[in-house]
Amino acid sequence: MSNHLGTAGSNNSGGPPVALNERILSSMSHRSVAAHPWHDLEIGPGAPAVCNCVDRVLYSSVVYPHNYGFIPRTICEDSDPMDVLVLMQEPVLPGSFLRCRAIGLMPMIDQGEKDDKIIAVCADDPEFRHYKDIKELPPHRLAEIRRFFEDYKKNENKKVDVEDFLPAEAAIEAIKYSMDLYASYIVESLRQ
Numbered sequence: 552m553s554n555h556l557g558t559a560g561s562n563n564s565g566g567p568p569v570a571l572n573e574r575i576l577s578s579m580s581h582r583s584v585a586a587h588p589w590h591d592l593e594i595g596p597g598a599p600a601v602c603n604c605v606d607r608v609l610y611s612s613v614v615y616p617h618n619y620g621f622i623p624r625t626i627c628e629d630s631d632p633m634d635v636l637v638l639m640q641e642p643v644l645p646g647s648f649l650r651c652r653a654i655g656l657m658p659m660i661d662q663g664e665k666d667d668k669i670i671a672v673c674a675d676d677p678e679f680r681h682y683k684d685i686k687e688l689p690p691h692r693l694a695e696i697r698r699f700f701e702d703y704k705k706n707e708n709k710k711v712d713v714e715d716f717l718p719a720e721a722a723i724e725a726i727k728y729s730m731d732l733y734a735s736y737i738v739e740s741l742r743q
Contacts, residue, residue: 592623593624594622598730599653599730600653602635602650603651604621604671605623605646617637618642619636620637621634621635626736635653636669640678649673651669654671654684654687654722655716655717656722657700658715661709661711670696697716700713
């Protein structure tokens, strides 16, 4: 996986080449109205280490163990934005926009398709913001997270396989990759 899909010349200041995803995403930021949280909200200036994310609703009787959402301006192999589970003290309303820091990656296969989850902490929550890597979390919390994702689609008779948690570096690389895929997706969409 490369970190950037390529360059397209230098920036206007005569500096070094600007990565393709940076050029495309910065051009999208000049709109006056946010029409869609996936495409129009900023991923954040600290991405991929600290990203913005949007909380969303689970359409089932089960309850997320923490706030669950997606990272804007990312896309994964399943054609959805990058999923993120954000640990913080309080639940937030669906559609809430908050800053998170990736501390780990939970590789997951959903119905035979890759559907990895970023495990993050709210970057502004004093209870959780000190965590830097998933290995710092209590083992029971990791067991709860794993069990939730193993079970949450059983009512739909769908099979989910959860693999071992990976460290923060793997999560950051996955976010970078999904940012690059998103830039390619936008280029292809503009060509059509």
